[in-house]
Amino acid sequence: MNNELLNDLVLSVKSQNLHVLNVIVRQDGNIIAKHDFEEEKPTLLYSVSKTFTSMAVGIAINEGYFKISDLVIDFFPDIQHVPINEYLNEMTIHDLLCMGTGHAECPVMKADWNNGKEWDISQLFFQEPVIFKPGTHFTYNNASTYMLSKIISSTTGSNLNEYLDEKIFRHLDIPKPKWDTCPIGIPQGFSGLYLTAEQLSRFGQLILDKGMWKGKQLIPSSYIEQATSVQIKTNDFTPYFATADHHQGYGYQIWMNSYSNSYRMDGLYGQYVVMLPEKNAVITYISDEPQNMTGVLELTWDTLIEKL
Template sequence: MNMNTVQLLPRSTPENQGISSQSIERFIGSIQEKQLELHSFMLVRHGHVVAEAWWKPYQADKPHMLFSLSKSFTSTAIGLLTQEGQIALEDRVIGFFSEYAPEDPSPNLSAMTIRDLLIMGTGHAQEPAMPSDIWAADFLKQAVEHEPGTHFVYNSAATYMLSAILQKVTGITLLDYLQPRLFEPLGIYGATWESCPQGINTGGWGLKLKTEDIAKFGQLYLQKGVWEGQRLIPEAWIEEATSKQISNGPADSSSDWTEGYGYQFWMCRHGAYRGDGAFGQYCVVLPDQDAVIAITSGLGDMQAVLNEVWEHLQPAMGSDVLPADTGAEVSLTGTLQALKLDPPSEEAASPVEKDVSGIVYDLEENEEKLQSFSIRFEEDGAVMELAGERGVNSIALGRGEWKSGTTSLIMMADNEYAASMTWKDDRTLELTIRLTETPFYLTTECTFGEEGIHLAYWMNQSFQGKVVREIKGKVTA
C-alpha cells in the first residue's frame, strides 16, 4: 500500500448512529465551560465518526504524544508474539536477560512472568528506577518485595521490559514489529516511538500517533480484533486484555482508576475500558454502546473529562436511529469547527518595545545552559533568539495570533510549535509557546529593567506540578 494513502473511518451524522447532535454539543459546551483543555476529540459510533474536533492550533494531520496510552499498543504486540508461539505469558522474565540477572536472584524475582509485567503485578513496592544506560539491568536489580501477581503498582518500567523482551526474541524493535501486523492494516502511517539508550522502544510511553489512529485502534478492539474482514488480533487475547486481571484498589463509584486493570488497559465504570496517558490522552471503548472515544489534551485532572463522557455522551447513545435534525447538526458542525485555544491578547504595545528590540542579554548560569536572549519586534509579532550549548534557537511569535515553526529548544528534539506574545504591562512581556504534538506549552514572562532582564518560565503541566524557574540577564557589554 502507498504510504501516502490515507485510510479514514467512514463518517456519518450523529442522529444516523443513534446519538443526538445536541448531546455532543452539551458535552463540548461543558468542556469549554469547565476550561478543560482538550486538543482533539473524536466520537465513533457503530464504526462511523459522528463528531470530530481539533482546538486550533492543534490539527488533524499532526501526531500527538500519547504517554502511557502507548502501553496498550505494547500489550497488543505481546498478544501477537504469544499467538506466533514465540513467547508464553508464563515465561520467566529473568530468563530473557541472563546477562543482567543477579548472581543470587530472590524467589520473587525468579518467579516474575511476562503476565506479571502485563498486569502491573511485578511484586515491586514501587516502580523501579532506571538510572543507567542499561534499563533491563536496572529493573532486575530492584528488590521485589511481594509475590508477583498479587500486588498492583503502576509500573512503566514493567512495560519497557515487555518491549525489551520482544526485541530480544524478534531482533527488531516494537515499532518495527507492529508496522506490518497492526499499523499498516489499519492505515496508520508516520508513527514514531522513543527509545532507550540501547535502542529499545520505551514501550510504556513515547509513541506518537494522530487522533484518528487512536480511534482506529479502539475500533479494532471493539470489533474483537477483526478489521475489514481480516483478523489482526486473536479474540481471546482481546477478551483477556480488556478484562479485570488484578485489583487496583477498592472500587470507588466516583473514580475510573479503581475498577481493575487488564493487560495494559484500565477498566472503567459503565462497562467500558480504556488505554490512557498522562495529561489526558485517551482511547475509551464502550462495548455496550458500540462506541469509541479518542481524545488528546493537556489536562491536569484526567477524571474530569471521563466524568463529562459519562454525563453527556454515554447515556445519550440509544439503540435506534434518530430522526434527522438538520438544525442541531448544523449547530454542532459550527461549534466543532470554531473550537480554538486563543493566543494571549494585548490592548497596546509597550512603549519600551522599540528600546529593547534586538538588544542581546547575557544570561547568568542556568539549568538549561542558555547563554543569551534577545527579541526583535515586528509589526505582526516578534522573533525570539536563545543561544546556548545546542546553538541558536529562533522562535517566531504572533501578536494576537499563533505563528508556527519547529524548535528543539524545549524538549531536546524537534517539535512543531505555535507561539504568541503579549504585553502584560509596560515592562513585562508574556510569551506562550505551544508544542503542538505534545500536551505541553511553555509560558515565559520577560521583565525588562534599566540594565537587564528577568525571565520567569513554567510549563502548563508536569509530573512535579507547577515549577517556576527564573534566569536573570544583563545587557551585553
C-alpha cells in the same frame, strides 16, 4: 456526522477550562461526531502507548515466540549483580502485562534521563526489590511495559515499532509512527508513541472489534478478551487523582471503567480511548490537560454516555 452530539461536551470543556485538543466518537464502526479544539496532529500518547505494547505481546504469543506463563528472568540471561530471590524467579509475562510484578515502586522513577551514556531500564527493573508475590499486588510500573518491549525485540527480531508496523499499523493505513526510544535504542513501550486522534480512534475500534479489521484478524480475539477483563485488583492504587475509574481493576495494559463492561486506554495529560461494548462505541480524546486529567475522562460519563 452528528456533531451536535458533542455540544454539551464542548460547553463542559470550556466551563471547566479543560485543555482538550481533539474528540472523536465512533459508533457501529463509523465516526459519528468529531470536534477539534485545535488542529489535529501527531501527538505524544504517553501511557496510551502501553496498550499498543500489550497487543504486540498478544500477537507474538499467538505466533509462538513465547508464552504468557514464561518466566521473565529467562529472557535476560546476561543480567548481572542482581539479588535473585524466590519472587523474582516466579515473575511471568502475565505479571508484566497486568503490573503485578511484585515491586512496591516503579523502577523508572530512579532513571537518570540526563545521563549521556547508554543505560538500560531492565537493570533498574532487576535491581528494584520484589517484595510481593507476583500477581498479587498492583503497582503502576512503567518498567514492566518496557520489559515487554525489550522481550519483543529479543524474540521476534524486530523492535516494537517495526513489529507493530508490520502487524497492525499498515493494516489500519497508519504510516509508521514515531516512537521515542530509551538510551539503548529500544522503544519505550510505556510511552513514546505519536499518533493523531483519528489514527488512535482506529486502533480503539480494532480493540472493540476484538482484533478484527476489514475481515482480517490482526490480534487474537482470545487475547483481547483477557486484556480487557480484570487480571488484577487496583483497590490499593491511591494517587491524588484517583477516582472510581481507577479502582475497577486492570487487564493487560488496559484499565477497567466504573461504567459497566467498559475499559480504556489511559495516558498522562488526558489521553484516553474509552471503549463501550454495550454502546458499540469508541470515544477518543487527545488533550494537554495538566491539572484535571480525570475531568477529561469524566466528560464521557457526564455529557455523552446517555446520548449513545
